[in-house]
Amino acid sequence: MAIDQLVSSLGENPYFGAGFGLAGLGIGLASLRRAYGIAAIVFRRQCMVxxxxxxxxxxxxxxxxxxxxxxxxxxxxxxxxxxxxxxxxxxxxxxxxxxxxxxxxxxxxxxxxxxxxxxxxxxxxxxxxxxxxxxxxxxxxxxxxxxxxxxxxxxxxxxxxHEGKVITYTAVGSEWRQFGHPKKIRPLSSVVLDEGIADRIMNDIKEFNSLSNWYSQRGVPYRRGYLLHGPPGCGKTSYITALAGEMHYSICVLNLGDRSLTDDRLIHLMSEAPTDSIILVEDIDQAFTVREESPKTQAMYEGLNRVTFSGLTNMLDGAVSTEGRIIFMTTNHIDRLEPALIRPGRVDMIEYIGYATDHQLKKAFIKFYPQTSNLADRFVENVRLFNKPVSMAMVQGLFLRFKNEPEVMLKNVELLWRK
Known part of the structure; x- marks a missing residue:
């Protein structure tokens, strides 16, 4: 009886009734909020991606x-x-x-x-x-x-x-980033090399691309390396750029002189290179010199980069080297390269891109002045009168100076050697 009276008195107490109501309301809202949260999570997991x-x-x-x-x-x-x-x-x-x-x-x-x-x-x-x-x-x-x-x-x-254009990538950190805008494809025929060189390289790459199963069946690493060497301005880089356009490849420029480049990062970059791309390492002689040189000469190159010779060779043909990649290296001084760097398996084809031959001079003239192709032999004769080497870059510079005046150009061939 006393308990019934206590409950009755508490129920009639306005303070107790108000507190109980607020507490119940709070619990109810908290329960609804929790249920809404759970429902939202379930909805996102089951009905949204x-x-x-x-x-x-x-x-x-x-x-x-x-x-x-x-x-x-x-x-x-x-x-x-x-x-x-x-x-x-x-x-x-x-x-x-x-x-x-x-x-x-x-x-x-x-x-x-x-x-x-x-x-x-x-x-x-x-x-x-x-x-x-x-x-x-x-x-x-x-x-x-x-x-x-x-x-x-x-x-x-x-x-x-980017269709009909060549994309160039450069290394940024541990990944490749597009460098500049895509460039229009340069016709391969616009790069005049000595007779047979361009075709040999092109045919070799086409054969390589068609023999992936052949390499695999014989346990031969599926990769190809090329070295183009010769004086500056003779068309090494121009040919590689035109070749990339002809093959619908991109170009990944690898700068071994980058102070932030390490062996580990070099290997990572090679493994992450875009598909259908040419890895281009220019002036590789600036990165490593032959071991037989004097200590004084070697000291000049110490500290120029953090990539070791061992790291570079491992990237080319070591256990961590990647499959299916094509790498081009260029140098103006092949005699400065360590022989172990360019041995078979690391460099599969070596081509000399030298000063302009008679064949190149004649072909370049006809291409630039098609209306006066009969003067091509005369142009070659005038150049050879000076008995001096001439690069294709020098020839192009002369042609650009006399764009529509082949006769005047023939009278000023000596300008080839003037700075």
């Missing part, structure tokens, strides 16, 4: 460009300014718009996709020197195929822009 792309991924910039093009209602954009120096020395400026940091929406194949571009202000990408960024795509559904189609389409649109 999310794709995160970091700024370190190669598809990151392709995706940004694609979103900018297709998210027509997006007004919050950022600009990326690029500079490109032409061969003439003129610098061109181009602007690209990309989605700014924040949230965007666009429709792809009748699916609305939410785009969140996030930037970590406190985290810096040490290789790129910019804040670390991610792009997160979210859409309803459970199939990942939609995102695969989106990435494939973004990649194809970017490749179409």
């Amino acid at each position: 999310t794709l995160e792309v970091t700024c370190r991924d190669k598809s990151y910039f392709w995706l940004l460009q694609y979103i900018t093009k297709n998210a027509r209602n997006t007004q919050h954009i950022a600009v990326e300014t690029q500079f490109n120096e032409l061969e003439t020395g003129k610098v061109e400026t181009s602007f690209k718009f990309v989605p700014a940091v924040g949230t965007h929406f666009f429709n792809y194949k009748r699916h609305w996709i939410r785009v969140d571009r996030n930037r970590e202000q406190q985290t810096i990408d040490l290789h790129l020197g910019i804040p670390y960024e991610t792009v997160t795509l979210t859409t309803l559904g459970r199939s990942k195929q939609l995102f695969l189609d989106l990435l494939e389409e973004a990649r194809n649109e970017e490749l179409i822009k």
